[in-house]
Amino acid sequence: MLARLSAACGTIGSVRIAVAPGPGQSGLLCQLDEDGSRRGQPVHADDLAAAVREYEGTGGIRWVWPATATIYPALLRAGVRVSRCHDVTLAQALLFSRDGQPGESVALADAWATLRPLPGPAQAPSGRQPSQQALFDPALTAGHHEVQAGQSLDALIAVHADQQARVAADEHPARFRLLVAAESAGALAAAEMSQAGLPWRAEVHDELLTGLLGPRPPGAAGLTARAGPGPAPRPTRLAELAAQISVALGGRHPVNPDSPAQLIRALAAAGIRVPSTRLAVLKEIDHPVIPPLLEYKELSRLHAAFGWSWLDTWVSDGRFRPEYVVGGVVSGRWASRGGGALQIPRLLRRAVVADPGWALVVADAAQLEPRILAALAGDRAFAAAAAGGDLYAALAGAFGGDRGKAKLALLSAMYGGAGGEAGQLLAVLRQRFPDASGYVEAAARAGEEGRVVRSVLGRTCPPPSAGWRAITEESGDPDTERDPRAGRASRARGRFTRNFVVQASAADWALVMLAALRARLAKIDPHNGQPDAMPPAQPLPLGARSTTPPDPDDPHDPQRPPGPHLVFFQHDEVIVHCHQDQAEAVVAAVAQAGEEAARLVFGPTQVAFPLTTAVVDCYADAK
DNA sequence: AATGTTGGCGCG
DNA sequence: AAAGCGCGCCAACATT
Numbered sequence: 242m243l244a245r246l247s248a249a250c251g252t253i254g255s256v257r258i259a260v261a262p263g264p265g266q267s268g269l270l271c272q273l274d275e276d277g278s279r280r281g282q283p284v285h286a287d288d289l290a291a292a293v294r295e296y297e298g299t300g301g302i303r304w305v306w307p308a309t310a311t312i313y314p315a316l317l318r319a320g321v322r323v324s325r326c327h328d329v330t331l332a333q334a335l336l337f338s339r340d341g342q343p344g345e346s347v348a349l350a351d352a353w354a355t356l357r358p359l360p361g362p363a364q365a366p367s368g369r370q371p372s373q374q375a376l377f378d379p380a381l382t383a384g385h386h387e388v389q390a391g392q393s394l395d396a397l398i399a400v401h402a403d404q405q406a407r408v409a410a411d412e413h414p415a416r417f418r419l420l421v422a423a424e425s426a427g428a429l430a431a432a433e434m435s436q437a438g439l440p441w442r443a444e445v446h447d448e449l450l451t452g453l454l455g456p457r458p459p460g461a462a463g464l465t466a467r468a469g470p471g472p473a474p475r476p477t478r479l480a481e482l483a484a485q486i487s488v489a490l491g492g493r494h495p496v497n498p499d500s501p502a503q504l505i506r507a508l509a510a511a512g513i514r515v516p517s518t519r520l521a522v523l524k525e526i527d528h529p530v531i532p533p534l535l536e537y538k539e540l541s542r543l544h545a546a547f548g549w550s551w552l553d554t555w556v557s558d559g560r561f562r563p564e565y566v567v568g569g570v571v572s573g574r575w576a577s578r579g580g581g582a583l584q585i586p587r588l589l590r591r592a593v594v595a596d597p598g599w600a601l602v603v604a605d606a607a608q609l610e611p612r613i614l615a616a617l618a619g620d621r622a623f624a625a626a627a628a629g630g631d632l633y634a635a636l637a638g639a640f641g642g643d644r645g646k647a648k649l650a651l652l653s654a655m656y657g658g659a660g661g662e663a664g665q666l667l668a669v670l671r672q673r674f675p676d677a678s679g680y681v682e683a684a685a686r687a688g689e690e691g692r693v694v695r696s697v698l699g700r701t702c703p704p705p706s707a708g709w710r711a712i713t714e715e716s717g718d719p720d721t722e723r724d725p726r727a728g729r730a731s732r733a734r735g736r737f738t739r740n741f742v743v744q745a746s747a748a749d750w751a752l753v754m755l756a757a758l759r760a761r762l763a764k765i766d767p768h769n770g771q772p773d774a775m776p777p778a779q780p781l782p783l784g785a786r787s788t789t790p791p792d793p794d795d796p797h798d799p800q801r802p803p804g805p806h807l808v809f810f811q812h813d814e815v816i817v818h819c820h821q822d823q824a825e826a827v828v829a830a831v832a833q834a835g836e837e838a839a840r841l842v843f844g845p846t847q848v849a850f851p852l853t854t855a856v857v858d859c860y861a862d863a864k
Numbered sequence: 865a866a867t868g869t870t871g872g873c874g875c876g
Numbered sequence: 877a878a879a880g881c882g883c884g885c886c887a888a889c890a891t892t
Contacts, residue, residue, distance in 0.1 A: 499887055501871055519872065521878070542873060545886050570883060574876080581884060584875045609876095649879085656880030663879075740881040744876095812876045812882090 257327065258296060259305040259397050262289060262312065263390035270296075271394060273305060276409075277402030283394055285387075290319035297323050305329065305401050307356045307393075309428035310567075317436045324763065328425040329356065329397060331568055332404050335421060338701045340407070349403050352396035411699060419841060420698035420749065424568060426756035430807055431565035431575065433759075437801065438560025439593060439808045440601075440818060446552055446592040453540055454478045457549050476544060482537040489530035498537045546581060547589055555580040559596075565810070572741055573700045573748035574812055583811050593816075593860035596801070600824045603863035604831045604854045606751065606813040608632045611651045613747045616839070616848040617697060620676035627848040639673045640666065654681050655743045657736030681739045688738025689731045696745035697842055698753075705734055750842050750850065751813050757841075758834035759807060762817065765826045767804035805830075816860065824856045 257273040268289030272280045286292035293316060296302055304326040306312050316323070333353065404421075411417040451457065455477030475483065487495045489511075496507040501518045508515055511530065515522050520538065523531055555561055561580065569576025577583050595601045608631075615627035626635035633648045640646035650666035653659060654677070659667065671678040684694050691705045691713065705713075713727045805819030805827050817827050835852045855863035 497888085500889085502889080517871075524877095538873085542886080546874070546884095572882060574882070576883060578884085581874075581886095584873090584884060586874060653880065658878095658880035660879065736880065737882090744882065814876080 261394035277405040294321040313432040355396035417699040423752040438562040441561040485533040572745040590860035602817040618677040618680035623677040684742040685735035685739035689735040698749040754838035761830035
């Protein structure tokens with residue numbers, strides 16, 4: 242049975258195999274045609290991971306499964322990697338937002354409900370890796386009998402077939418298909434990055450903290466709760482600053498700088514009236530309390546968000562392992578859960594260091610969003626400016642030779658700002674680059690009118706809320722005053738949709754770039770740094786045990802993949818961890834991935850999407 | 865005591 | 877430098 246299926250897989254370009262986990266480590270597989278219809282009977286596998294590994298080795302497979310986030314980590318723990326998948330949950334979310342309310346039949350709604358047994362990912366709240374456990378999430382398979390696995394497989398196949406039909410019915414089916422594939426590939430990359438982890442030197446982090454804050458306060462370390470009630474002890478430097486602040490504010494009683502309300506009162510008592518205690522507000526004030534207060538805020542933020550307890554919770558075995566939430570942002574950007582992975586202070590990049598003999602390739606898409614706008618709008622003059630290195634410099638001519646003005650004009654156009662001199666600059670932009678300007682203006686108008694907008698690949702923004710509709714609803718009665726909040730709400734949504742078309746299309750490009758890079762990295766031979774002449778096709782003996790091969794080169798991290806691998810992705814920036822000898826090949830792969838993404842997402846375009854790359858030991862040394 | 869909201873700030 | 881957009885997370889504070 243397996244041999245027959247494998248043979249078929251080897252000869253067809255794109256073969257889909259649906260996967261439904263069953264009891265224990267077992268599962269059901271069923272080959273599908275491109276449109277999602279069954280090809281042959283389901284196959285039972287006692288060891289699902291081994292079966293996936295075996296089929297994967299034959300090449301050209303796209304795995305169809307309910308959710309990468311729940312299945313793939315277990316496969317990775319078993320040492321199995323796959324190159325392509327169709328994530329039914331992510332595809333469903335894309336289709337749902339595209340179509341508004343669900344258009345499925347009752348039967349399909351039931352099928353979809355069957356596939357969603359979990360309210361959410363059942364993960365431990367702490368950052369620790371799940372300890373040794375059943376191959377698949379117990380919550381996913383608990384109580385599952387063979388019959389239920391069969392029902393899951395049926396539901397999966399039905400929902401997937403429906404999705405394929407809906408994708409094909411899109412206004413731009415090829416683009417939407419690319420979106421679904423890229424979103425799914427992103428989910429694979431996210432799971433792999435969580436498993437690999439970002440190399441993180443805890444001792445460097447600790448030294449940074451100690452240098453800035455003083456030694457770690459006693460009693461806060463370890464797993465035991467702090468003795469006694471009351472607030473946690475402040476590190477010495479924070480305590481000093483808090484004391485200085487209290488003295489500078491009159492010193493009658495101590496002020497807690499962490500409390501905006503207390504601070505505003507104390508400042509008022511000292512003759513300083515402020516609407517808030519934001520950094521921007523405080524910086525404008527000339528008073529002895531301000532310097533220590535600004536320093537306190539900066540350090541206290543570092544201590545609270547990325548201090549020693551963060552280190553205890555999130556870094557182990559020299560790795561920071563965040564959990565990414567693919568599609569977690571409406572624009573298609575990723576979010577993260579726990580550890581603040583996408584908000585790492587620049588200061589702490591000093592702690593991100595490659596393993597000995599290895600390197601970090603840090604790649605960053607330069608001026609991505611204005612370039613996206615240039616490609617989206619098809620504005621010839623604007624695209625010409627985006628064909629080269631520095632987009633803003635190329636536009637400066639239109640703004641009296643002032644690069645800064647060009648940048649401000651662009652940012653205002655993309656974000657909806659119009660304060661200060663931005664209004665004038667926008668007028669210049671509108672005159673000189675009418676198509677680029679018109680593109681975002683049209684998106685803003687759509688938003689103000691309550692319509693939805695889409696990214697280049699077809700990701701749709703959420704519709705306005707019921708509350709928004711109620712506020713902005715025009716009353717039929719001319720005697721009734723329009724809600725005064727209506728204008729504000731309408732303009733706010735206009736800024737959202739104006740930004741959405743750019744930010745979401747940038748996310749499209751970045752996701753496709755990530756997927757392309759991931760595929761190219763897999764082809765770089767871990768041993769000589771050159772792309773493999775032949776893809777490794779080494780079918781394993783039937784029922785082979787799946788274990789991660791230990792890396793003899795590095796006792797430090799036996800889980801680290803031997804070849805170049807992604808370790809970080811942040812909107813328009815990516816980090817690859819690789820052996821020093823592979824860095825050159827990785828840099829080339831990054832550039833190729835950027836070009837491939839531009840071609841796939843926009844087709845032929847004059848606009849360039851350059852990625853600046855740096856090969857470094859330490860993240861902080863990149864640019 | 866647990867849960868929700870607010871103000872503030874880190875990242876892109 | 878901040879401004880417009882998008883997030884996550886913290887301590888403090890409010891509510892249940």
